[in-house]
Amino acid sequence: MRRLATLIAAPLLAVLLTAAEPAAAPDRPLSDPAQEARAQALFEDVRCVVCQHEAIADSPAGVAGDMRRLIREQIASGATDQAVRDDLVRRFGDYVLFTPPVRSGTWLLWFGPFALVGLAGAALILRARRRPVEVAPLSPDEEHQLAEVLRNEKLRRYPDATSPHDGR
Incomplete structure (x- = not known):
């Protein structure tokens, strides 16, 4: 009975573990091309908090789709690029930017x-x-x-034994 439960539960568990995150909602570009260009430039500078090695673009x-939508909303509402970056750092920390600011916390x-190379x-x-x-004579x-040790070395107790000094 226990084996049957395991056989039934194992595929179900495998399906649940491989279930992917739902796809991001499709991006809706901003109507103003200048604002969309600013948003695209910011997308390249912001790190995805899930992937961590990719830009949200x-x-x-x-989550990257949500971050893109948030950036577009802030740009559409008139926020500057620095204000958008500051808001993202406030929400996600310095790690969200590919080039974090130089300050005492990021030294x-x-x-x-x-310093390590130095x-x-x-x-x-x-x-x-x-x-x-210098070795003293x-x-x-x-x-x-x-000389005594070397002489005794040649007269080994076991002739088949080898010494690490034999060079074999």
């Missing part, structure tokens, strides 16, 4: 990669400037001990 997500985003370069320069450690007693 290219995104098929329903790491803007200057972090340069630190890596400094580490490489410091490492290259380090002088090699062996004392006669140490040379004697080394």
Whole structure:
């Protein structure tokens, strides 16, 4: 009985998991070509919050369609491009813009990669400037001990055993 329930529930669950977001309502361009051009330019600068790697101009997500409609409404009501951007940042955060503003909250985003490259370069320069450690010559007693170890190395207890120093 339990197997039958699983066999029935599995395809139903698969269909529910693969159900896509409803398609966005078709875009209705603004009647004024200048305003529509401004809207299209803003669409390229605004990131889709669902896709995150696409501009809302290219995104098929329903949220992107809603964002396009919101931008068109604000432009039609007379808002400036900066006012539209400010409203989007207020609603969705700095991440919604492909080029977020430079301010204290976004310094790491803007200057972090340069700082990492600078630190890596400094580490490489410091490492290259380090002088090699000079090895002191062996004392006669140490040379004697080394000779003894090397002599015993040739007389292995197990002739089939290999040493990592054999070069094989």
